[in-house]
Amino acid sequence: MKYRFMALILLFSTLAYAELKDKKGPEPKPGAQAAFDFDYEFGRPIRPDEETYNQYRKAHAEHAEKQMGLSAAAVGDGMDTWHWWVGVDNPGFWQDLVNLTGGKENATGLRLDFLRVVMSVPRAERFKRLGLINDPDTVEADKPDQFGLKIDRMKDGALQWDPEKFGYSSGVIGLQLFKNKDFDPKKWNAETYLNDAKGMQPPYKIGMSCVFCHIGMNPLNPPDNPADPKWENLTSTIGNQYLREGLTFGETIEHQSIIYQYMATQEPGTSETSRFPTDSINNPTNINSIFRLRDRLKVAHVEKITPAQATLIKSMYKNAGLELDNIGGALGGTEKEPTLKVPHILTDGSDSMGILMASVRVYVNEGLMHKEWYDSWPVNPWKMTKSVLRGFKPAEFDIIEKWRKDPNSPWMQTERRMPNMATFLMSYDGFPLADAKNGKSYLKNNPKLLNRGKIAFAENCASCHSSKSPDSTITDPVLRKKAWKELVLSDDFLDHNYLSDDQRHAYSEIGTNIQRSEGTNAMRGSTWGQMSSQTYKDQRKEQITVKNLYNPLTGTYDLEWKGPNAYYRTPTLVSIWATAPYFHNNSLGLYNGDPSVKGRMDAFEDGMTKLLTPNKRLGVRSIKVTSTVTTLPDAFPGFKAKHPYFDEMKLKLLEFPVGTPVNLMMSLNPKHFPSLIAAYVKGVVAGRPEKEFPGLVDRRRKAGIEAVKKKMLELNTVPDFIEDRGHTFGSDLSDEDKLALIEYMKRF
Template identity: 40%
Template sequence: LSDLLKTLDSRKRPSRFKDMGLVNEPGFKQASKQDQYGLWLDERVGPEPEGIDPKVYGKASGILGLRLYPNPAFDAAAKQHWDAEKYYNDPNYFNDPNLIRPYRVGMACAFCHIQMNPLRPPDDPENPQLENLSSNIGNQYFKVNQIFGAELKPDSFVYQLLDATPRGTIDTSLISTDSINNPNAMNPLFNVGARLAEAVPEKVAGGALYLPPRDETRNVPHILMDGADSIGLYGALDRVYINIGEYHQEWLQHHNLLIGIRKQSPIEITKSQKDSVYWQATEPRMDNLAKYFLKTATPMHLADAPGGSDHQTKDQTVLNRGKIVFAENCMACHSSKQPPNISFNDRFSSDDYMRWAREEVVKPDFLTDNYLSIDQRLPVTMIKTNAARALATNATRGHIWDNFSSENYKNSPSVGEIEVYNPFDGSTNKFKMPSGGPGYYRVPTLVSIWATAPFFHNNALGKYTGDPSVKGRMEAFDDAITKLLWPDKRDDKNSIWVTQQKSYLRIPAVYLPEAFQSTLGYRSRIILAYPWLLPLILAILGIALFIFGLRRKHKLLLGGLGVVIVVLAVGLMMLSYFLAGEKGDLVLGPIPKGTPVNLLGSINSQADFSDLLNVVLKTRSALHRIENENLDDAAAAELMKKEVAPALLKISNCPDFIEDRGHYFGTQLSDDDKKALIEFLKTF
């Protein structure tokens, strides 16, 4: 699925930003020749920077955020087997799980967070200079299927799922899967000091007590989209490094990579502190990283961008009206400056709050050190945006990130029911949100909102321009803000992510043993190592029972049972060799064009066995008919709609398919007030 060494292919450098959304590192050029191992890697122009130990930090790769390390496992035997030509061109060769590559590729935070600076955009996004880059804006152009699925073909369902993922988003629970397809935007980081001032007291327990400030009750900001990362800034930063491979030896023991099915368990902070030298090396650096963001994460004002003022009104009357509209309709959630004596719930009905807000918003320093968010978790029943990210479970009790969420989060009550649209019959149904953490979104900041479109946690509101210039950003902002305030202009049902062609779910034969073992545990190794053993034992038992039965009174019953056991042994033999990867790839399909990707991407593998079995049988029957009867796209879609979709919807972790719905606050305003509000937002 993913090979970051191939992502580094220097022949892709001229269009990396356009195709993948990655940032070409200044000081490099496209390779003029292959390296000593036959790989196409960017070539440095000029000397290496001083003071960077390559044994610790690796060498720059030519893509910001990816670092190259020599692979210590690349010994003489690996060198003898290595063939760069096959590595680039032969799927049987590069898909071999035992293939040892010359380099390891390390990932830094910059990979997902550095992008073009809105205030100093480059003339050519494929060739930026350091002054054209920002470490706070977040990678709004990231294209996940080109980065992590470049070897996939369009007839692969995984390709279709990743291709549907909007630019600038990634499902951070894709690897340690929660069985929900929930890509979310790369967070911009602004006004961190003001954000920390908004942190609220929450209770922590377990491993979180061993991270600063080591208090049972502490003020915590809410880092992730759903507010789950809630034990403090240090814990949030530490968790990211585990998620990108810092202590993978332990991390991978607590979840079933990509596949899920097997129940997760928490990775423990105390064990990481004790046993991982990488954690031990990283944790002391978190203080400096936090200080860095405190210093650098400042707002980027449109007025300071080249030509930015051309996109702003000169009419002070309009701007003043926009401030009042903001105070009356947005400020209760989108300002870190709030009166101390009025509760959140009272802000929506209190005359005192409205008077205070109207006076506060016109003050000259209103935007100074204002995070433009209350940084609280609010129920998705209130926000009404797509619920996928709010349903994430990795930080719930007993799951992989248990140690990184507060007790307040884990003990959160259910927010109730949401309404979801059924794309197969057009009905609207109720879905009960679970308790124990899921069901909430934290309030996003509006700082520099002009530069961060498309909107929503999934970047689903507004068009993607792919243009980091001021003109390109304003085109994206204008489209997104128009759709936000005039919801009739949204894509609505057309925002549902669907497959663009007939596709198949394939697991190459070489990966089947690993997938089988990771799902059923190490006890399954005997089947993989000796696929003939259990069938042979069963066959001997069946034959013995058949012979024994011939000598007994009930010979038909016993003999028949012996025959059945022998037949089962033959079937088990075929299955065992298949799971051992000796009978070809696992292929499921065809999956019809137009199938919602989340119908298959959010299956609850922990559902009742009877419901899961029903899905398997109905899906197998439908796919068999589609293939054997050579049904066209329309007929195949109709069959899926009638036979398979109801069963799949019943076991869906998130049957919420419309991506650009929700956040209808302000949509009732007059057109003039909406336009005035937009002008004020451009000053943030």
């Protein structure tokens, strides 16, 4: 009992300590003039034979107008937003994180500082180590600038925009530099900053734009050297399947830290979009490819929304200059029972209020209006006491009542930029393998084989993975099967086919790892609660029991877990040859980090083989486990200073052996921490009086850890550990059919 009380004291004191350490970041205004003005230092001039962003933009916009009938001006403006817009104030968000984590005494070891990343990771190593894509409009700095910063420099002549609005390139596409109005040259020292950024304002803040995650190597024309791409080697919406988001944040943390293990085991090409407004589930999701958006919108779904949401949507459309029946989210229904016709965005289909809402929401996740956003986080590191007092419950980011009142707020400004950005996103089709360098050498010209593959697709895949479908009046199973076959065999089946029904499908149907679909951020009362439809929320009301989950402590499939019904939206198969690994968590198949056509085809073949032959998958080996003995972060310096008896607890000795599932620890609500400590104590004393803990802990530590692990499993938010399970459709096909299907899918 004493130790349970102590554990509570420990938690509260720690959080109070964090509160005292609160450092409020400065209000960011990228558009504002820096108080201390200085000139950006450019690199060498552009060479006549070098393509710049401006030319890349112009070529794509003109192509979109010619081939798709889209306005070149709108596509170009939308591309600027996609590439450089940071939602006005997100540099302030990232600077707040620097202020929070940049100190040397940071207990977690985590340093969320992009300026440090672009300075400390050599240009030649960024892609290989972190999957970051170097900006072709920049060159490596040959010497430090006037502030001692060695950041890549834009080629002279490449800047063709207002840097107050869009920033200067940092050298990494999607990370833009903005002059910091709080910079004081008298207080600045680059060397000190790199060692301990505590309380120091750098000359530049870094903002994040959409391309940071979404730009990737062009599958049709990959670079010879991925660290040195030209614009012709890039494409803006395929999604960076090589991005190591976790390592970008956590590469420098000591490997013994659970925080490092959590970051390092995040799959390449995924983004943990619920990292900051946490749902206490470690569930990174793949960065979507954006193809054939216009075809996708043809299968948009009518969903219920609330009258308050309908009023909100009307106001948003008015601000953005959109008609109420626009194809990105047509308003319908009645005043009392309004509806919206929407695509299902995000892997769980939770983003269900139309393209405009989904687009601006992403900017919030990148730090737009972050001061307001923090208050919706279950764990707000700037207001830890309040987080504790409300039991780590989230709150809604309130755009209905609060955050859209100011017409010049970052949200409202961003809203107005979205229609052109949507037009830009509509301008991308897929990447036919036949058009890639040596692509044809991977295609077998065998009509019989292809025919067999088409039939296998019609019978096993098409009902979900097609935006075209037979006449809905054909309901007889035999006749419908025949109709599907005829449709898939038709010559134009693949034309303008989004290759997905864009529907949410229940976990019980798909069977893939359930963690992502159990995310709660789009539920009422959570961060994105106002940005999901009523239909989505209603679908999740039903409680389900998930049986036969793998128990990593016993090695048996005997875990049972109850939770709300959960869904995954069907992903598109367009250009699937170029987008491996697969599944919502990029866990299925080989990751080789190789964007060449051969590299992509190797990953495709491996991923497809494992998709269709589940016993070739990693299975239990896909569980994210620690690579070394791991400790919980020593996050209690303030407490220890005040309470000498802390050492009695020896909490720092909560060491977990190699091979411990990372999600045992990282899918826990922080409200459970006192219970874990209590379990540790109980495990050590094993029925003896708790006062004997100090004398027993050294020789019974292992028993204490085992007790903690059991408690972690018991309290786990979603104890589903095998990442590459489920979606076994097609597994009962013959080997010949599987090969034929794989051959056919190369054409997608």
